[in-house]
Each structure stands twice: as C-alpha cells, then as structure tokens.
Amino acid sequence: MGSAARAEALSPQTTSRPLRAWQQTALSQYEESSPKDFLVTATPGAGKTTFALTLAARLLSRREVARVVVVCPTDHLRLQWAEAADAMGIVLDPNLTNAVGPVRAGTQGYVTTYAQVAGKPMLHAARSTAVKSLVILDEVHHAGDGLSWGEAVEEAYSMAARRLCLTGTPFRTKPDERIPFVRYEEDSFEGDDGSGGIGLISRADYTYGYKEALADSVVRPVVFAAYTGTSRWRNSAGEVVAASLSEAGTKSVEMQAWRTALDPKGQWVPHVIAAMDDRITHLREEGGMPDAAGLILASDQDDARAYAKIVRRVTGKAAELILSDDPKASKKIERFATGSARIAVCVRMISEGVDVPRAAVLAWMTSYRTPLFFAQAVGRVVRSRASHESATVFLPAVRPLLSLAASMEEQRNHVMPPPKTVQGDELDLEPLPPKEKDPDGMKQWEALEADARFAHVLHGGTAHTGEGRPALVAPEEEDFLGIPGLLTPEQTASLLAKRDEELRVRIASRQHSDDEEFMLVEDHPDEDDTGRSWRDAAELRREVNRLVNRVAARTSQPQAVVHTQLRQSVPGPPSASASVDVLRARRERLRTML
Numbered sequence: 257m258g259s260a261a262r263a264e265a266l267s268p269q270t271t272s273r274p275l276r277a278w279q280q281t282a283l284s285q286y287e288e289s290s291p292k293d294f295l296v297t298a299t300p301g302a303g304k305t306t307f308a309l310t311l312a313a314r315l316l317s318r319r320e321v322a323r324v325v326v327v328c329p330t331d332h333l334r335l336q337w338a339e340a341a342d343a344m345g346i347v348l349d350p351n352l353t354n355a356v357g358p359v360r361a362g363t364q365g366y367v368t369t370y371a372q373v374a375g376k377p378m379l380h381a382a383r384s385t386a387v388k389s390l391v392i393l394d395e396v397h398h399a400g401d402g403l404s405w406g407e408a409v410e411e412a413y414s415m416a417a418r419r420l421c422l423t424g425t426p427f428r429t430k431p432d433e434r435i436p437f438v439r440y441e442e443d444s445f446e447g448d449d450g451s452g453g454i455g456l457i458s459r460a461d462y463t464y465g466y467k468e469a470l471a472d473s474v475v476r477p478v479v480f481a482a483y484t485g486t487s488r489w490r491n492s493a494g495e496v497v498a499a500s501l502s503e504a505g506t507k508s509v510e511m512q513a514w515r516t517a518l519d520p521k522g523q524w525v526p527h528v529i530a531a532m533d534d535r536i537t538h539l540r541e542e543g544g545m546p547d548a549a550g551l552i553l554a555s556d557q558d559d560a561r562a563y564a565k566i567v568r569r570v571t572g573k574a575a576e577l578i579l580s581d582d583p584k585a586s587k588k589i590e591r592f593a594t595g596s597a598r599i600a601v602c603v604r605m606i607s608e609g610v611d612v613p614r615a616a617v618l619a620w621m622t623s624y625r626t627p628l629f630f631a632q633a634v635g636r637v638v639r640s641r642a643s644h645e646s647a648t649v650f651l652p653a654v655r656p657l658l659s660l661a662a663s664m665e666e667q668r669n670h671v672m673p674p675p676k677t678v679q680g681d682e683l684d685l686e687p688l689p690p691k692e693k694d695p696d697g698m699k700q701w702e703a704l705e706a707d708a709r710f711a712h713v714l715h716g717g718t719a720h721t722g723e724g725r726p727a728l729v730a731p732e733e734e735d736f737l738g739i740p741g742l743l744t745p746e747q748t749a750s751l752l753a754k755r756d757e758e759l760r761v762r763i764a765s766r767q768h769s770d771d772e773e774f775m776l777v778e779d780h781p782d783e784d785d786t787g788r789s790w791r792d793a794a795e796l797r798r799e800v801n802r803l804v805n806r807v808a809a810r811t812s813q814p815q816a817v818v819h820t821q822l823r824q825s826v827p828g829p830p831s832a833s834a835s836v837d838v839l840r841a842r843r844e845r846l847r848t849m850l
Contacts (some may be wrong), residue, residue, distance in 0.1 A: 518621055
C-alpha cells in the first residue's frame with residue numbers, strides 16, 4: 257500500500273455524534289491558540305473522552321500531529337479508550353506493552369497506563385518524540401499518586417508536541433509532588449475541616465462543572481438519601497459503646513459508629529440494600545428506565561463478598577462481584593454495563609472513568625471519603641441518557657459524606673495545602689480506625705450491632721426529613737419519586753420515609769430466620785441494664801427519633817436542640833445508650849409536645 261493510500265486508510269472519520277455546547281466551546285478555545293498544554297476539568301459523565309478524541313481527529317487530519325498517545329489509570333480504561341477511538345476512525349493499540357519497542361504499524365497510536373509509563377519512561381519518551389504526538393493524560397491527578405509517577409510522566413512527555421490533560425473533578429496533592437504540565441498560582445484556601453492557609457491553586461484552561469452540566473441536561477440530577485442508625489461496638493477496653501451515626505459527638509465516635517454500620521453482620525447494610533433494590537424496581541417499572549441498575553461500593557474485598565451474599569438474600573438475585581485483582585474484572589464490568597443484572601458490588605473498580613450509563617443508583621458502603629473519590633464515584637451514576645432520568649445515592653448520615661454531598665454543586669478549586677506541621681494519617685482513603693489487635697493477634701475491637709433508618713433527603717444543602725407534615729402527593733404520583741420538577745424535596749423525603757417503614761417490615765420478616773447471624777445479644781445478656789432485648793430498645797430509639805423529627809418540624813427547631821431539651825426533661829444518657837425505661841419516658845414526653 258502506498259503512503260497516500262495508507263494515509264487515507266488511517267485518516268480519522270468524522271464522528272456522527274453531535275458535539276455538546278461545552279465541547280464545541282472548549283474546542284474553539286483550544287484552536288484559537290493551539291497551545292502546547294491544555295487542561296480540561298469537566299464533571300464525570302460530561303463527555304471528556306469525546307472531546308479529546310474529536311480534538312485528536314482534527315489534529316491528525318490537519319497533520320499537526322501524527323500520533324496519539326493516551327495515558328489512563330487502569331487496564332479496563334485502556335480498552336474503553338481504544339473502543340471509543342475506533343468508533344471515530346482512530347486506531348489506537350490498547351495492548352502495547354513495555355516489552356515491545358516501536359508503535360505497531362497500522363495504528364495511529366496506543367493507550368497505556370500511568371504504571372506502565374513509570375516502568376519505562378524513556379521508552380515512552382522515545383515513542384512520543386519519534387513523530388509529532390498528542391499525549392492525552394486522562395484523569396491527570398493520577399500523575400500525583402506518587403512522586404515517582406509524576407517524575408516518570410514528566411520525563412516521558414516533556415518533549416511531546418502537544419499535551420492534553422483531563423480530569424473529572426478538582427484534586428489535591430502535596431506541594432513537593434506537583435503534577436506535571438499543570439499551571440499553579442499561590443492563593444489562600446480553606447480545608448474540609450475548616451482550617452485554612454496559603455497554598456497553590458491550579459488553573460484549568462477550560463472548566464465545565466456539575467452545575468453547568470445539570471443545567472444543560474448533560475448529567476442526571478442526584479437525590480442524596482441519608483440513612484442514620486444506632487451502632488453498638490465493644491472497644492479495646494471491653495466496654496460496650498453505642499452511638500447514632502447522625503448524632504455522634506466526637507469525630508472518633510462517629511468513625512467507630514460508621515465502621516460498625518458498614519459491618520456485614522449488622523442490619524444497616526441489608527436495610528439500605530433493600531431500599532436500593534426498591535429504588536431500582538421503581539425506576540425499572542415506573543421511572544422509564546427498564547434497564548436501571550445499582551452499584552455498591554465496598555471498602556475491601558472481604559466486605560464486598562459479604563455484601564454480595566446479602567444482596568442475594570435480600571433481593572433474591574445474584575450480584576455481579578467486581579474485584580480489582582480479578583483477571584476477569586474488565587469482562588465483568590462490560591457484562592454488567594451491557595447486561596440486565598440489577599446490582600454490582602465493587603471495590604474501587606468503578607470509581608472513575610468506567611462507563612455504565614444504566615447505573616442510576618449508588619450505595620455508599622465504603623470508608624473512602626475524599627472529595628476526589630466522592631465526585632468520581634457519584635459520577636458513575638449521573639451520566640444522562642434522557643431528560644427524565646435521575647440518580648439516587650444512598651449514604652450513611654455522617655458528617656464527612658453529608659458535607660461532600662452538600663457541596664456537590666459547588667465549584668471546587670484544585671488547592672494544594674502547605675505541608676502539615678503534625679505528622680500522622682489524615683484518615684483519607686481509610687478514615688475509619690484500623691482494626692485493633694492484641695499481642696497475640698486477636699481482635700480487640702468488635703462490632704456488635706447496627707440498625708438503619710431513613711434520615712433525610714439532601715437537596716441544595718438542606719436536609720428534608722419528610723416528618724411532621726403531609727406529603728401532599730397523590731398515590732398515582734408516587735412513582736415519580738426523584739424525577740426533577742415533579743416532586744418537591746419535602747415530598748421526596750416523605751415518600752422515602754414511608755417506603756422505609758415498609759422496608760423495615762419486609763427486612764424484619766426476612767431476617768427472622770437469620771437471628772443467629774445478625775444478633776449477638778444472647779452472647780452478652782448483661783449489656784442492657786434492664787435485661788430487655790436489644791431489638792426492643794432499637795425500636796424505641798427509632799420511635800424517639802421519629803418523634804424528635806416531628807417536634808423539630810412543628811417548632812422549626814434543629815433536631816439537636818430538641819434532643820437537648822428532651823434530655824433535660826428526662827435525664828439520662830444519650831438515646832443511643834439509654835435504657836428501655838428512659839426511652840419509654842422520652843417517648844411519652846415527646847408525645848406531649850405534639
């Protein structure tokens with residue numbers, strides 16, 4: 257084949273997919289200046305891949321570059337990029353290894369991973385400078401995962417003709433681990449914990465946030481359904497501690513309560529899985545999404561396997577289990593994306609970049625809580641296919657996650673805070689305390705029990721409980737739960753609260769035969785100072801909390817104030833650890849306040 261014929265055969269085809277307004281604007285901005293470096297920050301699901309490949313096709317057709325190199329985080333994304341490129345007439349090799357020297361003939365480039373680049377940066381430097389190349393750094397924050405990765409990316413691509421950096425959400429990194437090819441300016445910042453200082457802020461060349469994408473119907477609106485509950489655990493001193501997820505006083509107690517709630521042996525997980533399954537059913541039958549599916553994010557592989565068993569027990573259907581070390585993980589993701597399975601349980605495998613458009617429900621059953629991971633994970637269920645679709649995220653009612661949910665629509669800057677003066681773990685990807693062990697290797701900390709109940713819907717940074725006021729929703733309208741513009745946040749909360757009670761009855765009946773697995777009270781009969789069962793106390797606590805919500809709604813007072821007044825009227829410990837007698841007295845007191 258002659259050179260002209262070969263060039264014609266390899267010339268990218270014009271995509272028939274119409275570009276979104278933001279993509280057109282970003283392309284116009286790029287072509288006005290033809291920069292060497294260009295950073296795009298666009299919310300997950302907005303279409304960064306299409307933008308990047310359209311730009312690549314234009315540069316190839318104008319012979320401004322002769323090769324395209326894509327660097328992405330995972331092997332699965334290599335295949336996804338190659339398939340997307342192939343659909344646009346660009347042939348990228350997703351299987352090129354470091355053991356192979358030159359780029360294979362018959363292709364216009366290749367897709368690799370950050371790990372591969374770090375393995376042989378000079379090899380990739382040679383490939384990207386052999387001809388004029390466009391290097392696309394997908395989810396470029398991964399170049400800051402470690403100093404060696406950032407150095408390798410800089411070494412490999414510092415001499416490339418063009419570089420396009422992409423990220424789905426703002427990110428933070430340390431000052432001594434600057435991400436290559438990103439511009440920074442000194443600026444003040446405020447951290448998630450309220451602290452502040454002077455740090456470095458990145459400047460994207462084009463930004464397309466969640467708020468803009470929502471207004472353009474590019475992404476689905478998200479309904480955040482928070483679930484609280486009372487957790488009980490035994491600490492290293494042998495003491496039994498009880499606390500509510502939403503009322504824990506200190507950060508340490510909150511984290512222990514969170515960790516206990518995520519324990520597969522408790523009732524919080526199966527209750528939320530049932531609520532998730534109920535939501536999927538409504539989306540499939542009445543919400544115009546007959547293929548709707550849900551994702552469960554687990555902290556580790558042991559929990560993921562246990563959650564998958566709970567899915568089968570609660571829903572009667574098997575879950576797709578997707579683990580990072582499974583060689584079949586990519587095939588499982590593809591099978592789930594194109595199949596009809598209702599729920600997939602995964603450990604970080606679907607945190608970013610993975611395209612599962614039919615996934616519209618997410619259950620947050622992981623300890624991860626960084627802004628980056630949160631936005632990326634929620635991004636898996638916001639990809640819009642039709643204007644009537646919405647996404648639902650079920651999450652523990654703990655402050656770190658509620659704060660991230662409330663700021664979902666805010667434009668976050670990429671801030672690099674100055675080095676901390678105190679050494680220690682930031683409790684970042686693993687915020688929950690490590691499992692304690694004695695010198696013999698035996699566990700000292702032990703999760704005992706956790707229940708779950710619907711707390712509120714988070715909308716616009718405001719919590720709507722649905723308690724204490726009529727829902728004002730006709731029965732025939734209940735199937736439109738979560739569809740934007742049809743129900744108010746209060747109505748949505750009311751319907752979720754109503755369905756939560758129905759789920760409680762259903763879960764209780766299904767767990768009746770599993771008491772030995774879920775209840776440890778018989779092993780510790782002296783833990784309740786009244787001698788009454790844990791289930792009796794749990795039901796009273798739920799009733800007290802429902803009444804507190806109603807009183808707060810009627811009096812326009814925060815729930816915390818009502819709880820404080822209640823403890824003054826009926827002295828005793830917090831409801832999470834109060835006796836049955838105290839709980840009954842508080843229930844009667846609340847009834848007199850209505």
